[in-house]
Amino acid sequence: MQTWKGLIFALYFLNYWYLNKPPCSYPFTKVRLLGGNYMADVFVSRSLEEIRFWSRIMKEHSFFLRLGFRSEDTQLINEANHFYRTFEAIEQKAHSFPEETDPAVICTFNQEVHTAASHIWVFKRKVLGLILTCRLPGQTNFPLLVDHVSREARYFRNRLEELNQGKLEPLQDAIIDENVFFLRIMADHAKFIGHLLDPSERKLVEQARDFSHDFDQLLYQARDMDSMRPQSQTAPLLNQFLDQNRVSVASLKDFKKTARDLIEQCKIKSIIHPLLADHVFREAERFLEIIEMFERSLTGVSGGVNPAFHH
CATH class of the missing domain: 1.20.1260.120 (Protein of unknown function DUF2935)
Structure with a gap:
């Protein structure tokens, strides 16, 4: 070890x-x-x-x-x-x-x-x-x-x-930088899904818009953390930051998985290519893995490659 x-x-x-x-x-x-x-x-x-x-x-x-x-x-x-x-x-x-x-x-x-x-x-x-x-x-x-x-x-x-x-890059900087990048990616995905679903899929469109709003807010919070550096980089604040983002990303990942499965089974109306649905799911999955890796590092639990080396 x-x-x-x-x-x-x-x-x-x-x-x-x-x-x-x-x-x-x-x-x-x-x-x-x-x-x-x-x-x-x-x-x-x-x-x-x-x-x-x-x-x-x-x-x-x-x-x-x-x-x-x-x-x-x-x-x-x-x-x-x-x-x-x-x-x-x-x-x-x-x-x-x-x-x-x-x-x-x-x-x-x-x-x-x-x-x-x-x-x-x-x-x-x-x-x-x-x-x-x-x-x-x-x-x-x-x-x-x-x-x-x-x-x-x-x-x-x-x-x-x-x-x-x-x-x-110091772990505290990597945490903020990676989250700023990926939160915007996730917000974009929600917007694309909302616009590529058929308007008649009202419930799914509404869910996509809700995710878009939620991730816009998370992105604003991440940018606030960024502008408050280095004073914002305390362990309690970073842990809460990661925990909040992990919960939201996990929820979005589940939504993407459901949408992907429904598209592959031709159960919903959209102009979303099945590969695109899987593509955005994999990116959410990766972001979630990065968050979990950062959480392990902050708590001192060994979990593979140092995330700072990743960034």
């Missing part, structure tokens, strides 16, 4: 060492905790876990954007197809690596994926610009949805940078 202090020391050592070294030059073999190369294992497993999750998300974004383009938008369709194939290949490659892969190999892979994430971010922002300047009349991608998926691409890109650079 690795100690919390040992992990913190190793992470700070990597962060300090990296300041004077180029990317992908980690001294993994020099960081040994209790006789084991623990940090190398953490780096490899965390990198692969991030890429496996987010490459699938990026792949699906490409598919959703393509669905919203007009038939005459052949260049945009071709670009979306290119990104779909790119991230499909990345996803497959990430699953092919065993956990004991050399960290230097994973570091190089992270850089390759970082490039792809940067490129799809540029593509998404280009599409958003075309929509907002009314150059794609009749296309069906909401501007907020395109902004939403570009924020996720930027988040993914930043995760890869932080992994390769060995950055360690």
Whole structure:
């Protein structure tokens, strides 16, 4: 069992060492905790876990954007197809690596994926610009949805940078930053669901709007916590912050699961693609896992990778 202090020391050592070294030059073999190369294992497993999750998300974004383009938008369709194939290949490659892969190999892979994430971010922002300047009349991608998926691409890109650079954000900062990001994502999801359900599905539309309002309020509270830093970063306040968000995210996750199942069974009227319904469910599931990981860290209970390393 690795100690919390040992992990913190190793992470700070990597962060300090990296300041004077180029990317992908980690001294993994020099960081040994209790006789084991623990940090190398953490780096490899965390990198692969991030890429496996987010490459699938990026792949699906490409598919959703393509669905919203007009038939005459052949260049945009071709670009979306290119990104779909790119991230499909990345996803497959990430699953092919065993956990004991050399960290230097994973570091190089992270850089390759970082490039792809940067490129799809540029593509998404280009599409958003075309929509907002009314150059794609009749296309069906909401501007907020395109902004939403570009924020996720930027988040993914930043995760890869932080992994390769060995950055360690203090736990208290990571808690607020991750929640600010994901609470907005959840609020967006509720808005999209409410607009893509058929208006005749009055009860579900009302539920989606209620979730949208609830998560807007949680986001405002998170931004207040952010602006009150560092005084707001006491253990009691952060624990209450996480507990409140966990309850709401769990409720939204259940709503998304119900909606997904009903859509797959053709029991409700909507224009929501079944894959989109599953997509937003998986993102809620991930946010919930992150919250629970932070809660374990605040209470000093070992529960896997240090969330600060995640962020």
